[in-house]
Amino acid sequence: MAKILILGAGVAGHTAAAYLQRGLNKKHEITVVSPTSTYQWIPSNIWVGVGRMTPEEIKFDLRPLYKKWGINFVQAKAQTFFPEGDTEINSAYVEVEYTSKEEAGLKLKLEYDYLINATGPKLNFEATEGLAPGNGNIASVCTFGHASHAWELFQEKLDLMQNGQKQIFVIGTGHPTATCQGAAFEYILNVDFEIKRRGLEKFAEVVWITNEYELGDFGMGGAFIPKGGFISNTKLFAESYFVERNITWIKRAGVKKLDDHKIYYENLDGEYLEQVYDFAMLIPGFAGHGFNAFDKNGEDISTKLFAPSGLMKVDADYTQKPFEQWSINDWPETYQNPSYPNIFAPGIAFAPPHSISKPMSSKNGTAIFASAPRTGMPSGIMGKVTADNIIDWIKTGNAIMKHKASMGRMGAACIVSAGYGMSKGTAATMTVNPVVPDWDKYPDWGRDINTTMGEPGLAGHWLKWFMHYMFLYKAKGKPFWWLIPE
Amino acid sequence: MENRLIITKYSDQYYPPTPNNFTLFLRKSVIFQIIRFFILNYKIMKILVKGHS
Numbered sequence: 001m002a003k004i005l006i007l008g009a010g011v012a013g014h015t016a017a018a019y020l021q022r023g024l025n026k027k028h029e030i031t032v033v034s035p036t037s038t039y040q041w042i043p044s045n046i047w048v049g050v051g052r053m054t055p056e057e058i059k060f061d062l063r064p065l066y067k068k069w070g071i072n073f074v075q076a077k078a079q080t081f082f083p084e085g086d087t088e089i090n091s092a093y094v095e096v097e098y099t100s101k102e103e104a105g106l107k108l109k110l111e112y113d114y115l116i117n118a119t120g121p122k123l124n125f126e127a128t129e130g131l132a133p134g135n136g137n138i139a140s141v142c143t144f145g146h147a148s149h150a151w152e153l154f155q156e157k158l159d160l161m162q163n164g165q166k167q168i169f170v171i172g173t174g175h176p177t178a179t180c181q182g183a184a185f186e187y188i189l190n191v192d193f194e195i196k197r198r199g200l201e202k203f204a205e206v207v208w209i210t211n212e213y214e215l216g217d218f219g220m221g222g223a224f225i226p227k228g229g230f231i232s233n234t235k236l237f238a239e240s241y242f243v244e245r246n247i248t249w250i251k252r253a254g255v256k257k258l259d260d261h262k263i264y265y266e267n268l269d270g271e272y273l274e275q276v277y278d279f280a281m282l283i284p285g286f287a288g289h290g291f292n293a294f295d296k297n298g299e300d301i302s303t304k305l306f307a308p309s310g311l312m313k314v315d316a317d318y319t320q321k322p323f324e325q326w327s328i329n330d331w332p333e334t335y336q337n338p339s340y341p342n343i344f345a346p347g348i349a350f351a352p353p354h355s356i357s358k359p360m361s362s363k364n365g366t367a368i369f370a371s372a373p374r375t376g377m378p379s380g381i382m383g384k385v386t387a388d389n390i391i392d393w394i395k396t397g398n399a400i401m402k403h404k405a406s407m408g409r410m411g412a413a414c415i416v417s418a419g420y421g422m423s424k425g426t427a428a429t430m431t432v433n434p435v436v437p438d439w440d441k442y443p444d445w446g447r448d449i450n451t452t453m454g455e456p457g458l459a460g461h462w463l464k465w466f467m468h469y470m471f472l473y474k475a476k477g478k479p480f481w482w483l484i485p486e
Numbered sequence: 487m488e489n490r491l492i493i494t495k496y497s498d499q500y501y502p503p504t505p506n507n508f509t510l511f512l513r514k515s516v517i518f519q520i521i522r523f524f525i526l527n528y529k530i531m532k533i534l535v536k537g538h539s
Binding site for chain 2: 236239240242243244248249251377381410411412413423424426429431433451453455456457458459460462463485486
């Protein structure tokens with residue numbers, strides 16, 4: 001009997017749990033640890049943040065599903081890793097702390113033969129002074145709870161505009177090296193859509209603030225897409241979206257601090273500037289969760305498991321090298337820790353070898369650039385590949401690792417909602433293939449130009465709406481869920 | 487196009503392309519978008535299937 005411990009029940013963790021229970025005999029023990037007992041379809045947070053969906057429509061309780069699947073569920077957060085056990089326990093384990101009301105604070109040692117660390121990122125609001133959601137006029141859409149608060153705050157601003165009071169909406173990135181520009185891009189377009197739908201645009205100024213060198217970078221160095229007889233950069237694509245909607249932008253900006261009505265930022269020219277706002281939704285920086293790890297003798301081995309960012313080291317090439325020498329071969333394929341091969345870190349929990357966008361610094365030495373994004377589709381694929389490799393390992397007794405999913409070889413689709421509505425809605429369907437540009441294979445454009453695209457239109461909204469229900473159907477383990485791809 | 491009247495010349499916002507009326511029509515045309523819906527689905531499936539082994 002093998003014990004498989006999964007930390008995290010987000011896209012990567014839940015996908016891995018689903019495929020493991022399907023692929024393994026019931027005699028094997030699967031345990032999922034998550035601080036909350038709900039699964040949320042994060043891409044739809046955007047619609048919660050503008051009041052088009054309720055939190056209940058984008059989440060569900062995992063416990064009945066895991067009971068049906070024969071998976072143990074522990075509502076707790078991981079704290080300390082003991083990959084060799086200790087002087088008392090002769091087996092690898094993770095110490096977790098319960099988070100449910102009834103057992104809050106109690107600790108538990110969970111032993112494992114295979115560990116999947118899918119804990120995602122820590123939303124590092126503390127890294128930017130004043131950024132925490134709920135702090136005055138600041139919102140977030142990173143969780144369904146944050147998005148619900150964002151909608152409440154947005155409604156207050158809509159009411160003020162209805163009374164003739166002008167409001168400034170600033171949306172974008174809230175840390176000099178933040179990522180997830182795509183989510184902020186969706187939110188600003190939806191906020192703008194909802195303002196215009198109510199005829200309040202003359203009372204609104206909508207501003208995009210970003211750490212991107214150019215708009216449309218999205219943390220992946222931008223992309224080239226065929227459009228109108230040209231192959232153009234996503235810079236034009238993103239800028240066109242904003243100009244069409246009369247949204248202005250501030251780029252190359254590293255946000256350092258917020259107070260109730262001002263955002264303080266530094267730009268790549270080293271200037272310290274301010275932007276006034278009445279409503280701000282800025283994506284925080286991401287970090288690891290600050291886990292510690294110890295060997296059998298109690299020696300701290302955290303650096304063997306984790307990168308300085310706190311994210312887990314995997315089969316990536318972490319050698320420091322200049323941007324010009326970066327290659328897709330730097331990126332991991334199996335998400336296996338090099339020191340402890342029975343530990344995996346799919347999704348956002350793995351430490352990328354470097355960013356995808358070129359690192360930039362201001363004249364004052366402040367790093368201002370977009371970190372590498374890892375959206376739902378790659379995270380789901382990584383979760384499935386990890387499960388497939390563990391299943392093979394258990395069944396054959398050999399760590400053959402034949403299933404691979406490198407961000408340098410996989411494509412990704414991102415449907416950027418720009419307004420909700422089955423007849424008046426719109427979204428941009430974006431695909432990149434591969435996620436990390438492969439300049440050796442595609443010397444002209446870095447990616448396969450036949451499968452890299454960006455297309456605005458109503459069909460994009462239908463796709464996003466369809467995917468919302470399709471992926472929740474899959475996550476709920478409804479009949480034939482496994483036929484739906486990640 | 488009316489945005490051009492309020493955009494400051496020589497600013498970043500002055501230069502990007504904006505869709506013409508025909509493009510805007512196609513983006514909202516139900517018949518055209520139904521066709522695009524299936525084409526986009528096919529394209530996404532294509533990159534998904536090739537993405538991992």
